[in-house]
Amino acid sequence: MLLLLLLFYNITGGLFPDPNFSLAIPIQLMIAYGSGFLMASFFPLFFYKVMELPALRWHAYFGVPLFLILPYVIFFIIDYAIHGNIDKDLKYGLIVPFIYAMVLLYVMFKSIRAKYLANRNEKQYFEEIAMYCAISPWASLTLFGVVEASQVIEVLCTNSGIVFITIIFLAQSVKNARNEQSRSAETITTDFSEKCKVFKLTKREVEIILLFRKGLTYNEIAEALFISSKTVSNHVQNIYDKTGVNNKVALIHKLFE
Template sequence: MLVFGTQIHIVTFIFIALEFCMLIFQAARYFYLPQDKYSGWFMTLLILYLLYNITGGLFPDPKIQIPVPVQEMIAYGTGFLLASYFPFYFYKAFDLRSLRWHALFGVPLFLMSPYLVFFVIVYAVNGNLDVDIKYGMIVPFIYAIILLWVIFRAIYRKYQESRDRNKYLEEIAMYCTVTPWLAMTLFGLVEESQLVEVLCTNTGFIIITVIYFWKSAHQARLDYERQRRANMARTHTELFQANCLHFGLTRTEILIVRMLYTGLRNKEAAEKMFVSEETIKKHIQNIFRKTNVKNRSALIHKLQNPHH
């Protein structure tokens, strides 16, 4: 079932709509939190998914005012571009430094170069796409297998170093989303419908979306907990200050109480204030008298809790 009188299958259109909604949401998040570099890499991934699905769904179509050979070049080009981005995404988003060579040099040599040679230059000369696909997919297919192994090894090696289980599971899940892209190199060799191709290559998008929302929810919980603790600390500080004023403690006495909070002994407090230990003892006695307590534990409890 096609939509809007184009070559786009309804399933492809659904993926395009989902990816577009995710892109809008991600763009808003990125501009709100520009320091979140992960969002930037993920937004680029969404854009490439959109380009791949739109061009792969629309092209080739003789009704479009673009030469069919150019349409074929663009459609295959967006697929190669998306596949080429995966190593760079793992390198940057997950800080897998061992992938640097593949992300910066291996991909241009073994993925983009075959595309330019066979699907642009040779195809423009001979006009025989079947022959170009037959030979142009050999190197990318072999390199795709190598990349899958290299990425998995980089993920496992980092896990061995950091032992961050949550991060490891996230990276493995993302790895599973890109694995079906190995089949992209086979689609050119065998005739498959748009539905089979889009389901295979976009299955990972669902997993990526789940991972993204899980990561966002996890980060939101961490931010909330951090803010809650900060608010509690601020509340305790304000409450402590209010109680000190309520009991009429002087600035010197408040300073001594703060030292008692940290566990300093009388002698250590005297050294910090450059006074005698007897002076500290007299201040503490005055503090006990004003707050009507008999020991340090009772004092700390009284100043940390609301006064009734």
């Protein structure tokens, strides 16, 4: 969603206003400025949900509609539609959003610091710095509207924030996937141990099952455990009898699924 909003913001900011376009200039300007407000409005919700910053909940659901979306509707839609003076709307319509952006930026910095302060290490410190770099361009959206910076500088700044956010998101996704995989492995190990107790499998039989699961043949298991293939075959038959299965696939499924 954030990347789609960024794409929409870049396209409208680059194309509008264009007198050769079929839309009226006032509508083009409403869309162009609206894309910036829309993307800025999504940032607090993104950091509240994805980056797990609970302090941003009120701002995501109430602060943004009141202090970002409402000023946009009042000045850039209603007032601009009535009077057609975009310079005046830029002058007064960005006062509240700019002040609110500074307040929200402080809240976001504070909540990020609180999140990482309790359990700080080198890896988390890097992630914390990356989050600071990611949210800083968010506040610059309103700043650019006030100072009317060049579009190149504006795009480079805002897009750099998205790059940092994307890096953080991918890093967290990888970390969450590894944690989930680790939890799954621990759960499988625990369940397997319990099932082995239920079926009264011996230590040797458990070793053979684990090697079975790795795809080893009877001869390879025999070599790994320094026993004969005939002994392995006898153990396997005992395992089948105890667990009530008659093949390796059914055995693996019964003990590990």
